[in-house]
Amino acid sequence: MPKVLFLLAVPPPIHGASVMGKYIQDSKVINESYQISYINLNTSTSVEEIGGAGLRKYFRIIGLLFKVFIQLIRLRPHFTYMTPTAGGMGFYKDWPLAMLCKLFSNRFIIHCHNKGVVNFQSNALDDWLYRRFFHKTDVILLAKELFSDVSKYVSKERLYICPNGIPDPEPNLKFKRLGKTEPLKILFLSNLIREKGIFDLLHAIALIKNESIPIHCTIIGGEGDVSKQELLNEVSELNLDKEITYLGKKYGKEKHEIIQASDVFVFPTYYRKECFPLVILEAMAFGLPVITTDEGGIRSIINNRINGLIVDSNAPGKLAIAIKELAENEELRLFLSQSARKDFTQNFTLEKFEENFLNSINRIIKTNYQV
Structure with missing residues (x-):
């Protein structure tokens, strides 16, 4: 041996x-x-x-x-x-x-x-x-x-x-994303690092709010180069206090319950060291459609319009368009959800x-x- x-x-x-x-x-x-x-x-x-x-x-x-x-x-x-x-x-x-x-x-x-x-x-x-x-x-x-x-x-x-x-956290997953969901429940799961696209997401949500599309975003993660106060200040400045909830760090069952209760996972990263984000695999394990960027090895995980959506980085406007599409297109959202789960169980x-x-x-x- x-x-x-x-x-x-x-x-x-x-x-x-x-x-x-x-x-x-x-x-x-x-x-x-x-x-x-x-x-x-x-x-x-x-x-x-x-x-x-x-x-x-x-x-x-x-x-x-x-x-x-x-x-x-x-x-x-x-x-x-x-x-x-x-x-x-x-x-x-x-x-x-x-x-x-x-x-x-x-x-x-x-x-x-x-x-x-x-x-x-x-x-x-x-x-x-x-x-x-x-x-x-x-x-x-x-x-x-x-x-x-x-x-x-x-x-x-x-x-x-x-x-x-990663381990399959939900081996007997049953899809609950059938039919219209209001507001659309978005999840961002990462430490508060600017290059992970947290501020791009906030600005995208502000654009969607201006179009009167019901939406809510839950943010999970510890402080990084962006502090909790900096995040909350940006939320207030964009008038998103009702649309954003920051929960800090969450682990284990509590984190999994939040992921499962979400409709879409958004990860608009432009982090220069990004390789193969495990948070994307976590989202796919729960059948969440993923909106992310073409950074590092993400293209080996997300196939655009097959199991998620790929958008340009540093582009809140294009990110808003992608989120809006999933908010309004139930059929696409369900298709991406089922494809994400299938790809996870087969490959990740x-x-x-x-x-x-x-x-x-x-x-x-x-x-x-x-x-």
């Missing part, structure tokens, strides 16, 4: 990569396939700490380097698996870890849960670091659309695609992710290793 060292992020903090890391760590089928040792890559304890510095964080990084070194010596893994940060301070932290792994194991596999290499590669130092980081490295991406981010350093021969997946469950993950790893082993 292959010996593997997995360097991955697990919560806290909670973000896409750490959630997927926890799924891998807890997966019975993955753990039965290899002799695995796990090390948590996180040196931040909250979303606010990510990308930051500080003496305490530097000590955590030194401790992480020492822990990885000791484990590599003890385990002597056939290969190592890592979920690195694409650029910036996170990448500088991950780079020496990667060099250690390359030194003490036969081959190195990375699973990219974020993007941004293309934004840093023109810098001479970063370019030098990337060349050594990606040299003789097998790369797993979440979607084929993300290849352009690493194409300068990675050949397609060493490239594998493994979409994310946790079981499907485990299958794709093992297929990718086993193909890498078969192609490159003799264990």
Whole structure:
């Protein structure tokens, strides 16, 4: 049985990569396939700490380097698996870890849960670091659309695609979105980050309100670079106090009940690091039609007018048109709802992710290793 060292992020903090890391760590089928040792890559304890510095964080990084070194010596893994940060301070932290792994194991596999290499590669130092980081490295991406981010350093021969997946929260889902719904219940689920399109959504709702279309939007998520007060100030300025409800952070059953009670999920992101948003998969699991943008690997999830709607980013007017269409077209809304649920169960469950993950790893082993 292959010996593997997995360097991955697990919560806290909670973000896409750490959630997927926890799924891998807890997966019975993955753990039965290899002799695995796990090390948590996180040196931040909250979303606010990510990308930051500080003496305490530097000590955590030194401790992480020492822990990885000791484990590599003890385990002597056939290969190592890592979920690195694409650029910036996170990448500088991950780079020496990667060099250690390359030194003490036969081959190195990375699973990219974020993007941004293309934004840093023109810098001479970063370019030098990337060349050594990606040299003789097998790369797993979440979607084929993300290849352009690493194409300068990675050949397609060493490239594998493994979409994310999540547990099915509602395996016996019964559709309740039959007939007219007033007001149309919109859901936005994300931390309050400007680039996730939160203000675009507010302005789109203001445009729809001016056309006297009944609508209500529930916002779930913790504070990010937009504070609760900034959000509420914008809501008041746009005269949307009756149309917007902000609930803050919600988890588990409470969050699922809110998703299930909604009619449409809207996620107008233009976040530069967006890859494969798990919130879209959550919405699809409950059969919500999704309105989103062509960012990162979203095109591998949402097929325009088949299981959702794709709109231009930074375009509240076009977002308003899409929301209005679903408010007025019950037949389209139901079609997208059923298609979203079907695509989720076929392509984006946790079981499907485990299958794709093992297929990718086993193909890498078969192609490159003799264990």
